[in-house]
Amino acid sequence: MNRNYFKSKLFLKYTWSYLFILLIPLIFTSIFIYENASQRLRSEIERSHLDQLTQAETIIDGRMKELSEIAVRISYDHRLASYLVHDPIHSGEAIEALDQYKATSSIIGELYLYFHKDDRIYSSEGMNHFDVFTDNLLFQNWDKNAVFKDLNDVKFPTMRPADIASNSKGRQQSMLAYLIPIKPNNPNPYGTVMYLIPKSELTSLIDSILGNYQGQTYILDNQGQILVDNRQGESLSDADNRSLFGHLTPGIQKHVLNGEEHSIVSVQSPVNGWTYVTIMPSKQFFSSVLHVRSFIIMLLIFVVAAGAAIALLLARMQYRPISTLVEFAASKSGKSLSRPGESRNELDRIRTTLIEYCARVDLQEPYARHHLLSMLLRFGSSRVQTTELREALDLRFDHSLHFVMVIGWIKSDKNSIIEHQEILELLTHMELPNLNGHGYGVELSQLGQIGVLICFDPDETTDEFEHKQLIVEALRSHLIESCDIQPVIGVGTNYSGADQLNQSYIEACSAYDLRVSSNTGSVNYFEKQSYTTDQTYWISNNTLLKLSQSLKQGNFEVASQMIQSAILSLQQSELSTLLIRCIGIDLLNTILKTASELENQKLIQEIAPHMIAGQSLDELERNLLHLAARLCEQVEQANQKEEQSLTDRMIAYIEAHFADNALSLESVASEFNLSPSHISRSFKDKMGVNFVQYIWQKRLEEVMHQLKTTDDALKDIIIRVGYVDAPNFIRKFKKETGYTPGQYRKLYAYAQ
Template identity: 50%
Template sequence: MNHNYLKSKLFLKFTGSYLLILLIPLVLVIVFIYRNATDNLQKEIENSHFNQLTQIKTVVDGRMDDLRDMASRMSYDDRLAHYRILDPYESRDAIAALNSYKSSNSIVENIFLYYHHDPNIYSNHGMYSLDVFRSSFQFGSWKNDELVTALNTSKFPSIRLTNMLNQNSSLEQNVLTYILPIIPNSSDPYGSVMYLIKEKELAHLIDSVLGNYRGLTYIFDNHGRVLSYSGHGDTASQQDIQQLSELPPGIHSLPINNEEHSVISVTSDINGWSYVTLMASNQFFSSVLNVRSFIIILFIVIAIVGTAIALLFARMQYLPIAELVRFTNKKTDTPASGNELEYIRTTLQQYSSKIDLQEPYARNHVLSMLLKHGYAQMMTPEIFDTFHLHFDQSHHFVMMMGWDDLEQQHLQARQEVHRKLAYLEFPALAAQVYGVELPQLDQLALIVSLQLEDDETLAAQIVHIVDAIREYTLGMIDIHPMIGVGKCYESTQQLNQSFIEACSAFELRKSTEHGTTVYFEKLSSTHDQTVLLPSSELLKLAQSLKQGNFEVAKQIILTAIHGLENKQRSTLLMRCVLFDLLNIMLKAAVELQMDNMLQYAPPHFMNGPVNLIEQNFCRLAAQICTQVEQTHKKEEHSLMDHIVAFIDQHYVDHSLSLESVSAAFTISPSHLSRSFKDKVGINFVQYIWQKRLDKVKEQLVITSDPLKDIIQRVGYLDTPNFIRKFKKETGYTPGQYRQMNSNHPNTEPNDTV
């Protein structure tokens, strides 16, 4: 069968599992490498920004220090003395001085000098009266009166971001107003210097240091107010700005505008200003494009190679399962479908159930062959190991056990006896017993293996074993059995001899009293003085012929004739012995209703050399045994025909079973099971199931009766189980089968029980 692996769910599952084994660690490693790369890059960028921000802080602090130094110099500059500024002639030097101070610092837009309670204010552009100053410069939310008050009362440096509108330019711009008292650090300053710094100049200063930085930068004063803002993207909310102004120095990760950001904060030790930069974290991932591209290519290559390896490993793992599926398909009519493991498991369960059902009968067949042929070559140790049969003891013998005309109430007890005597052990007697069912319902053969250390105690030990078995059976069925015991041999190859001897003793026992035991050993120890052959040997010969066992019959004949030759008997005595042998053989043939056997014993039958006489007797024995086998086969076939007819008539009876049929025809269940399969081709249970299945199919098609009634009418009481087996057998439920084949088109499929 050509199997397409890619159509197998199990093969795909194996492939998927191998891919998972490969890809899960691979993905984890790649994610780890990628995250590690981005983390390292983030740390590098953050450290770089931290250094740049520190540089910005240093530059800005330096510029602000310059402004403070400038205010100090201005306080001591004679050109800017109050009396000289008031002088119309020298005021031009003051304006030039202010202009030179303004030129020395690039971030300063304007410088204003104010003396407390002076009606004028002086700048690098000239002198303004306070009224003109108020009308020319508008500081947004900072009212001019408040500004003048701050100029008059300022004792400490202060800075403030505001919107300024200059009437001359009519442009509104953000400026920082930085007011320093003069003399600086004096408790009683006499004036103030006000620097106007364009906020964009400070932003340009920040950008020049950060370069192509793609984030936001804030400068906060020591009160948390924004002094400068620079960068790209949406500004932070007021709440986020408040949070940023309160951050301690260092590197932080914060959600800004619902997006994770890397935030770096630096605080000046000079003026307490805070410098903060924030950058979206996803920018770090976009900064590792080269690493990401390399990782993606590496992942694709490894995934392709891993897929090929996974397919190879999956095929190697699936191949034995595919072989099992192919083998299983050859052994069953149901094709594999769905999960192959489930199919194999189900099939093995079915085989196991069949084996469990047939094992007792197969075991009994092996033991029957052992009784007939001894330990033959075909009986390998593996066969005995399969059925847990062990004949490793030193001695072996066979005993026959039977009951005459068991009443119906004892049949169940007989089955119990057969079941429990299938294997029995007597540790105290060092004996093991294997029960063998015979074709006769009321007879049972027992193979006994015992371990003997002293030959002198053999007879006593055999008696003890036989008595123990008798007592054991009396505990189950209160009727004394008839027992015949064969001789004990050291080799299992002579078990067929012991069996014939046990049958001979049993036959002799049937003709006398009931309920006692006959030992063939004791029969052979008594001699009939009228003949030269022991009666036990003649009885054994007759029994072997009746059973069709040519091997045992031939051995007895050869032993008897060779014994006469070795003892050098007279010709008359030899002829008398030969007549005894011939008489026993012909008598057995007559009892077997073989009246034509005389033609195989012509007048010259016992004339000639010894070897010719042996051949003649063996030929006659072979002819009798052959006819016995043929007669048995005919009777067997005739009996099986009757049994099949009986089953065909009674298969709707739910109580029909192997045991009930065997009881009805007075044969053992084991013999019935084996012979029925030889006759029909399938076993007993399968035959009944097929009959019931065919009947249910017929009833489903021609009637509209409820499913449960149909199933019970054919003798099957477990309706749900029948439905499951029906679907397994046909592929459809009974309801579906009826809908497809029924003569009643309105019938709906209904499998409800």
């Protein structure tokens, strides 16, 4: 049976697989050949440079020995004795003698003779006062005082690094100064011979070492100080110089400089300990093996051409049993192998089915995750004992410390919904490997706020609070950089277990509320909310703040814990009864103040003045718990009423606009200034169906009504109810009612 195998993606995958099996060994073989050729060329170049460096070292050692011998002859030359040099009659002979010695070496730029503590210096050009000499010959890094000191104090032959020297005419030249005490090897020399050597005399000897390659050459003294350098292309930083030359050994080495591998060749003189170095980027070696690269390319072309034919034959043999099996299955099921828009890859059909199934499961995951995190914020772990669910949702609370952050921001007018979704997605799951922690974000019931649950292990070098500050600052910087907002953040206290996250959440809400009136971009830590000084026997501000915030949230569990802990502290104190009753007023005032902020005047009026007077601590505790329970219950009822009112207004809006084809979850969210995800969850919780299903049901009911009561064309009716895809509507109508719209209209007419 003839068939076009090339239309099958599975067949093409088999073909490519065999090609890869062929190409992978070929590529590795090619790389091996190329690397081997490059390494061999590199070794030859490095060995050549090593030989050239050795030759340069021999030549320069000979020149330095020649200069030392000249200094010895000067020290024993009677014409250059101190008393004759200073004698006006014989000084001319001394100058002539110095000129003769200068002419004996081609590398000498100038020759000077200096007697210790003398105010004059002699050269082949004549005698100069020392001040005149230093004024006419200025060194960039060798000042007058240093020159005088070195000429008088040098005990051993010393070569100074190349320095810029300026003469009286303003001409500048890079020179080396070579100081040899006379008499040489005498512990008490009486003078110094100074040679000025142009840098070019030494660099000319090493210019030919690099050849056509880019790199650098150096001559270092026995202290590792650079005497002469010759740079072609890149240069080294001071840090690289210190790192390299501080641990340099003779021979051939590899070293990474400026982020690239370099080849370093060095030799050391056995005479004076000087080191000669060449440094070249290794990548230059690989550009010299173009013939090897051409051979590899030709080999690849030939092998790929031959292998393609073999791969096609093997792929056909591999694919034929699968295609036969698929045809057999299709013939038995009555389904066509070639359906419009469907991939010809048979294995993809199975994968697509599995993906569709997983997508339906994943659709519910965000709702489950949001519910679980919301329960943790509200009740801690007391009502969330589903360890398996946490593992399934990949929620890990396995670190030693936990805390909660409440994040808000100033919303823009036009893009508030998109902005909210971006921030929520950014905070959904955060990994903080550098800070030993991670976090999970959850949308809060308060509009424009997101809660973040953070778990972390403290660093041994910092305390817990400092570590928490680093985490908060990292998250804040990430929000500013990614979303271009200035967040307002409230941060709760650290707790050792996830079951106390509701405590940290209440504290974070309290810290957030105190920061609302401040500038944007601020962070407020609950621990930093100050306590009143000398408050040893009074209830802490933090306890009162947590009590107030828990009442505002309607969280009686945390409110009761705050009241009970405060009463327990009073019971354990040794205060007088009068003082205890005065302190108890703080708790009552906190509840009354919170009720006033919530505009609960009825509860305030029911409080009698005798509530504190004459009561024991147990009675006071019961009364305060009763007040807190009533206030939390009323807050809960108000929240439910507000949520129900919001749902009713959304239903009324949908009733009025369901026939608008532009109606969507995003448009409703924009109308009510809410996030689409919040509306979606709230709508499904209240109505039992999701938003899309509800809109479809309304439009279906309206079409059914118009089919019964009008004779209008079906297409016009469908467009009037806001549905633009008539064929899709008819298919869904039949699936929902069992009839086509035409059949439904006839059925109703017959019933009439």
